[in-house]
Amino acid sequence: MHLLNYAVRRIGQTLPVAVLVTVLIFLLIKLIPGDPATAILGDRASDAAVRALHQQWGLDRPLWQQYVVYMGNLVTGNLGQSLRYRTPVVDLLPRRIGVTFFLVVYSMLLSVLIAVPLAIVGAANRDRWPDQMVRGVITLPLASPAFWIGILLLIVFALRLGWFPAAGYGEGATGHLRHLFLPALTLSAAFTAVLTRNLRSSLIDVQTTTYVDFARSKGLARQAVLFHHVLRAAMLPVVTLIGVRLSFAIGGAVVTETVFALPGLGSLMVESIMARDYMVVQTLTLAFALGAILINLVTDLVYPLLDPRVRVG
Amino acid sequence: MRTVRVVLAMAIVVGLILSGLAPGGSNATAQQFKKVIRFGVNREQTDLDPVTQDANPDIWAFMQIYQQLVRVNVKGDGFEPDLAERWTTSADGKTWTFFLRKNTKFSNGDPVKASDAVWSLKRAHDFKGPWEWALEAVQDIKAQGDDQVVITLKEPWAPFLADISLFSNSILPEKVFKDAKPGDISNKPLGSGPFMLVEWKKGEELVMKANPYYYEQGFPKTAELHLRYIPDDNARIIALQSGDVDGIDYPPFSRIAELQRDSRLEAQLNPSTEVRHLSLNIREAPLNNVKFRQALAYATDRAAIAKAVCFGHCTPATTFLPITTPYFNKDSKGYPYDLQKAFALIKESGVKTPLTIKVLYRSGDAVQQPIAVTLKEAWLKIGINLELEPFDRTAATTRYRANEFQLYITGWTNDIPDPSQLAAYELGFTQSQSYHSGYQSKEMDELIARGLREINVQKRRQIYYQIQDLALRDSPLIWLYYSPYTIAISKKMKGFVQMATGPWIFRNVTVSE
Numbered sequence: 001m002h003l004l005n006y007a008v009r010r011i012g013q014t015l016p017v018a019v020l021v022t023v024l025i026f027l028l029i030k031l032i033p034g035d036p037a038t039a040i041l042g043d044r045a046s047d048a049a050v051r052a053l054h055q056q057w058g059l060d061r062p063l064w065q066q067y068v069v070y071m072g073n074l075v076t077g078n079l080g081q082s083l084r085y086r087t088p089v090v091d092l093l094p095r096r097i098g099v100t101f102f103l104v105v106y107s108m109l110l111s112v113l114i115a116v117p118l119a120i121v122g123a124a125n126r127d128r129w130p131d132q133m134v135r136g137v138i139t140l141p142l143a144s145p146a147f148w149i150g151i152l153l154l155i156v157f158a159l160r161l162g163w164f165p166a167a168g169y170g171e172g173a174t175g176h177l178r179h180l181f182l183p184a185l186t187l188s189a190a191f192t193a194v195l196t197r198n199l200r201s202s203l204i205d206v207q208t209t210t211y212v213d214f215a216r217s218k219g220l221a222r223q224a225v226l227f228h229h230v231l232r233a234a235m236l237p238v239v240t241l242i243g244v245r246l247s248f249a250i251g252g253a254v255v256t257e258t259v260f261a262l263p264g265l266g267s268l269m270v271e272s273i274m275a276r277d278y279m280v281v282q283t284l285t286l287a288f289a290l291g292a293i294l295i296n297l298v299t300d301l302v303y304p305l306l307d308p309r310v311r312v313g
Numbered sequence: 314m315r316t317v318r319v320v321l322a323m324a325i326v327v328g329l330i331l332s333g334l335a336p337g338g339s340n341a342t343a344q345q346f347k348k349v350i351r352f353g354v355n356r357e358q359t360d361l362d363p364v365t366q367d368a369n370p371d372i373w374a375f376m377q378i379y380q381q382l383v384r385v386n387v388k389g390d391g392f393e394p395d396l397a398e399r400w401t402t403s404a405d406g407k408t409w410t411f412f413l414r415k416n417t418k419f420s421n422g423d424p425v426k427a428s429d430a431v432w433s434l435k436r437a438h439d440f441k442g443p444w445e446w447a448l449e450a451v452q453d454i455k456a457q458g459d460d461q462v463v464i465t466l467k468e469p470w471a472p473f474l475a476d477i478s479l480f481s482n483s484i485l486p487e488k489v490f491k492d493a494k495p496g497d498i499s500n501k502p503l504g505s506g507p508f509m510l511v512e513w514k515k516g517e518e519l520v521m522k523a524n525p526y527y528y529e530q531g532f533p534k535t536a537e538l539h540l541r542y543i544p545d546d547n548a549r550i551i552a553l554q555s556g557d558v559d560g561i562d563y564p565p566f567s568r569i570a571e572l573q574r575d576s577r578l579e580a581q582l583n584p585s586t587e588v589r590h591l592s593l594n595i596r597e598a599p600l601n602n603v604k605f606r607q608a609l610a611y612a613t614d615r616a617a618i619a620k621a622v623c624f625g626h627c628t629p630a631t632t633f634l635p636i637t638t639p640y641f642n643k644d645s646k647g648y649p650y651d652l653q654k655a656f657a658l659i660k661e662s663g664v665k666t667p668l669t670i671k672v673l674y675r676s677g678d679a680v681q682q683p684i685a686v687t688l689k690e691a692w693l694k695i696g697i698n699l700e701l702e703p704f705d706r707t708a709a710t711t712r713y714r715a716n717e718f719q720l721y722i723t724g725w726t727n728d729i730p731d732p733s734q735l736a737a738y739e740l741g742f743t744q745s746q747s748y749h750s751g752y753q754s755k756e757m758d759e760l761i762a763r764g765l766r767e768i769n770v771q772k773r774r775q776i777y778y779q780i781q782d783l784a785l786r787d788s789p790l791i792w793l794y795y796s797p798y799t800i801a802i803s804k805k806m807k808g809f810v811q812m813a814t815g816p817w818i819f820r821n822v823t824v825s826e
Contacts, residue, residue, distance in 0.1 A: 034707035
């Protein structure tokens with residue numbers, strides 16, 4: 001009940017934040033030099049055609065009027081029309097959301113699947129050669145740019161070995177899993193390194209606590225101590241990291257989506273900014289802001305589930 | 314330790330399962346040829362309306378769906394029947410009658426009628442857009458029965474067949490689009506061409522299937538055509554090399570040699586109408602001085618630029634016309650690289666050096682950036698410091714259209730196999746302020762007007778030779794090089810052709826398994 005009240009209070013606090021975000025992004029995108037009409041009609045467009053498009057889109061009105069129209073549409077659920085695709089923004093989103101959501105969750109999963117065993121190996125063999133090898137290997141993805149990792153994976157696994165496709169999203173769940181494996185691995189690379197290091201440190205800290213000593217002295221098996229006592233407690237800072245990472249994951253997915261030609265939200269955002277597709281940029285930015293707030297809320301709510309000593313609100 | 318081994322084994326098993334999740338990359342069947350052509354493109358389609366769009370990705374895509382009354386032949390130097398099986402001209406050259414084929418249908422099964430052609434051409438004529446010049450000589454368009462389209466011109470018009478073959482004059486079904494919602498033509502094109510649109514995953518793939526009603530029996534030879542958007546050059550090449558796609562456009566020049574060495578692939582350098590140039594804003598000093606402009610032209614090492622940008626695959630430009638354009642003057646010497654002449658002209662011009670000039674271009678552009686850098690190095694030798702102004706595509710276009718530049722790196726491809734389009738656009742002020750250079754010349758305007766009206770081929774040739782000479786003399790632009798189109802395809806792909814004006818022809822293509 002306490003958690004529920006806390007959640008409701010936090011959701012209520014998002015409304016002023018959301019309004020502030022709409023004002024900020026509306027002004028910022030309009031300040032960028034460049035005219036969306038010429039971006040869409042091209043170099044050879046006549047002045048008359050450019051003016052007609054400005055009129056059609058309401059871009060010839062004062063900025064405050066344009067904002068009022070935008071907010072009026074937003075509260076009635078009208079996200080506007082993509083200037084570039086001549087399609088309602090709402091029609092562009094479902095597949096894109098699916099792609100990015102799939103990619104981000106897939107990359108998180110891979111990060112956890114790789115980081116947890118590596119961290120356990122490192123923590124269990126502290127300062128011995130397995131630990132040093134883990135710490136050495138994980139610096140590589142931290143030092144390498146994502147696009148370089150992506151191209152390397154493409155050359156080895158798509159081109160040389162032919163195990164995975166080189167581009168695209170595929171069809172059906174198994175198609176998506178196969179097409180997104182290399183992109184997800186690319187996206188997870190740097191975060192896996194960070195997660196491994198953090199979890200390793202956290203495991204080492206928890207292993208030296210008195211309640212773990214007590215569990216061992218009770219005669220519990222090593223695996224039982226590790227999974228029921230040590231790992232669970234060590235996951236708290238990891239949950240924070242995952243929450244923060246998810247908030248930024250969409251921005252981080254841009255490079256990966258471009259290299260692997262994935263039609264996700266990140267690539268849509270970049271292309272829309274380049275084309276000054278105002279409605280798409282405004283919608284996506286608002287969605288990202290709200291998404292970040294929601295992820296932070298969920299992260300806060302997970303803490304007491306992991307550790308009953310933690311209270312929220 | 315045992316726990317660690319278990320966890321690691323689980324991770325390996327998961328990875329192996331994922332790698333075996335789908336069938337192998339090939340959709341091999343017992344057939345000899347594939348059912349689908351997959352072609353990777355570097356820019357996506359956004360709008361498939363033939364009247365409003367001027368971006369090549371859109372044009373080259375909807376050219377698979379639409380037809381015109383006549384079409385340009387593959388070599389790009391003549392015309393052949395398309396929807397019209399033949400045509401006649403009146404003795405005074407002002408009335409053209411096109412006789413439609415009897416067996417053509419749109420992909421929804423409706424027959425193509427003269428009324429559809431009239432509606433489509435009137436729409437193209439009335440829309441104030443990038444192609445309104447193509448029907449500027451037209452006075453009236455009407456249907457005569459279901460199978461004759463009669464077009465009356467204001468006066469005899471030399472490039473009329475070229476103009477009517479332009480993609481903006483594609484024939485659309487009047488019944489479907491006359492009262493359609495805005496955006497329907499852009500998003501749901503429907504034509505009588507070899508392919509029809511079945512699915513458009515925006516930002517990802519354009520899926521087309523064979524038009525079952527296409528009039529040429531046995532065509533298209535492959536049932537489906539997928540244009541797949543892969544913007545990253547490296548990823549697009551890898552997709553081709555791994556067999557994910559059967560062909561790609563615009564592999565960078567830097568990778569052509571590597572692709573030529575690959576025994577599975579064919580790298581093509583197709584003759585094109587592409588020419589790269591600098592627009593000079595001649596409204597203000599020092600670029601309003603013709604001798605100074607000529608000096609810059611002499612100081613431009615076109616061979617070095619062609620080498621830097623195209624790795625030797627481009628040809629230094631000698632006139633404003635692309636090489637493959639009719640009436641291109643192959644004897645013109647243009648401006649050879651000559652620093653002595655450049656220095657002499659600067660002295661004659663009275664312009665004091667050293668001085669700084671700015672060049673505007675699109676940031677991150679793989680062609681424009683090296684051009685800017687190479688020019689900067691070359692012009693330092695004559696005391697010109699070229700200040701680079703990279704802007705993103707949209708901002709650069711906006712500044713260019715507002716004439717807020719001194720030099721602007723840009724390029725051109727012909728849309729019709731006739732010099733009139735480029736001459737009017739680039740050197741006649743009305744359409745584009747002469748590529749926004751501000752160039753206005755009564756002598757040039759008269760020549761351009763004569764070129765449009767002179768029917769005699771030899772006389773017309775001489776007019777365009779004069780236009781080329783005058784353009785060089787006045788130098789409102791500096792023409793840099795002619796560039797081929799780069800394409801790379803699998804050797805299993807046969808019958809692929811790219812026209813000199815750019816559009817791909819896929820109706821003859823097969824891809825063997």
